[in-house]
Amino acid sequence: MTGFAVQQKANIRRHDIDALRALAFGLLILYHLAMVYVHEWDFHIKSSYQYDWLHWPMMFVNRWRMDLIFMISGMSTAMLLQKMQQNRSGTANRQPGFFWQRTSRLILPLLFGMAVVVPIQPYCQGVANGLVAPGFWQFMAHYYSGYHWPAGAFDGWQYGFTWNHLWYLVYLWIYTAALLLGRQLARIPVFGEMATRWRAAFLGLRGWQLLALPAGLIFLWAGTLQLAYPDTHAVVNDWYVHANYFTLFIFGWWMGGDTAIWAELARLRKPAIAAALVLFVVYRVVADMLPDEAAVWQLLTVWALRSLYAWSMLCALLGWGHALLNRPFRWLPWANQAVYPWYILHQSLIILLAYWLIPLKLGGAVEALLVGAGTVLGCWLITSGVVARVGWLGVCFGMKKMGRPAVASFERAKA
Template identity: 55%
Template sequence: MNRRHDIDALRALAFGLLILYHLSMLYVTEWSWHVKSSYLSEALQIPMLMLNRWRMDLIFLISGISTAFLMHNTRIGDFLRQRNWRLLLPLAFGIVVVVPIQPYCEGVVNGVVQPGFVDFLARYYTAAPWPENAFAGWQHGYTWNHLWYLAYLWCYTLLMALLQPALATRAGQRLQAAFTGLRGTKLLLLPALPLLLYTVVLQPHFPGTNDLIHDWYMHAVYFTVFAYGWCLARSDALWAELLRLRKPALGLALGMGAIYLALVLRFKGDEEVSTATQWLIWTLRNVYVWTTLCSILGWSYALLNRPFRWLPWATEAVYPWYVLHQSLTVLLAYWLVPLHIGPVAEPLLVGVGTVLGCWILTSGLIVRTPWLRPLFGLKPHHRADTRAMASPA
């Protein structure tokens, strides 16, 4: 199987966008986060809102594509052993070693945790409940914060592996063909219908929590786009159709997004919105999300499917950067926000510091240290096999 450079590049870019998104969470007005700057921007809400609608859907879509490539010609047992090693080990290590700086900084800023990181860790590792609202996840005593993605991905990967016998049946093949056989307008609209159904039926009762157990609306959305990616991965005809539809998909995404945004701003703050209006907003939102994903896939296939010189490095670095970035961002903000150094210098230093920290720790330490590599989701050997379709996430 030929390596799909566009998927490698798109994965790296998607997680790079995630780093930028988390940096912006410091500054967007009305959106809570672990640490907040005093230099808040209401103007950030619009681009953040539109990005937030599809950023994680894109990551799970890419993960589904990567999973299909990884499962190709691999026994299910071997595949699951590899996935357990590369998902659960970094998750456990991240929860214990990388993430704790985030609840510490958040708890100190909230005035609930006393300064002193060693003392904090001594209590944190007992997993005892903390005072109310000490930090996100205080009820459980500890948190996985941004690493929730690894737990969700592990569950979806396990479920997809368990579904393989059913998908190999005639009924399963027909179900996959129903998706991979979509063309034209049907491809741009019909896959959005399940997402709309989940929004209408599940979202009012199960708002997003990232706690794995009660997150049924987000599970439905994320596993569906994960399954879309799995079906899409090896369908050359569907990739060709996405390539052909990339311009109409982009135009439809921009149009639906503009109307959706206009309605959201129009009814922002209204305590009650009519059922018809609410359904219209939900419909526009889900069509916007799916057409955006189609546009991204089509344009990346057209522009990124080539062996860029930076791609082998990015493919290997993306997993450690993902694990490290939010802890670095929160720590730098914890140090810099009280200094009030200005609305330009502060985000610049936090952003540059996050990137430099990820680069130094990854390229200077993690990839060069054999025992650290698996803790950050990397293969045990030093040089990544750029011929395999294995992906960190």
């Protein structure tokens, strides 16, 4: 078996992975809400109420939130491909290939989201900046026609359009394509043997080695790529982000077909969370002590602590998730279907509601509560009231095709 192979085991539903995916995207919504209010952190729109105390909780989450999502995406990819391979009999042979399935589930929602859902974000940002004239439909006419926007009008003004938070879909599609290409290359003996050794080495880690050694690879990418290729989420020249997230995607891919490493993560969950908490405090204290013109060795020290913290936190989350969440919660069927459209919708709703409410000067707590509650309510109403009921619209939002029985099951699960 090569490192790019999928283990052929009984297709047992991993409720903990489903639950972690839903919780990770729920945390993403909360994180983006907080971005409106954290002091000195750039975002598409900022409240007049901004708070320094948000820095530490935001930093606590920032260093692993997308790492977790890409790891879970790798696990889900392994399980989806395994399920397809097991179902290749009879009429199932006529189903489209896995790559085209993933393309339809990722690229179609991306294009739809960029055309319909995301434009409200650059509009609100541009008007709030004073660089776009009020009038949404006039803005949309310009937006679709390749208009030359004023410099700094909104994130992505150089290109005339933006995908904003939907960059994840593009990156996940690229990593899925690279993974499938790797599986083809693994048929060549030398590549297959290399991939098998890497996979076996990772899955064979136990104890402190599991909590520490993978962080070395994360640190390697930071030490060699981060300064030269800072985050852009624009695909091109985003090499540090690609190296980091693709590595975690592959880790997730390997873990998706294994059982022993999950038992080890569950066993290590208490020391993992203890290590993560200690490492976070040390990392932040050392980072806050850095001078403005830090030497390379000082940066490397901080990045090493950050890498150890992020990886130990990932181990803790996966271990606790496996111990506590691997059960068929009633809300999981609904969450599995709703998580995708909620992800696509949430940031546009946050920015739109903040754009409306910021001028009212309601106070920071009231404003944030209204933006957060309105975002959740809006995601729920649009997803459950419209998207889940209109077949073609559900496909545009990345939901699986649902016949009437599946829609009824969706409705019962969210009740």
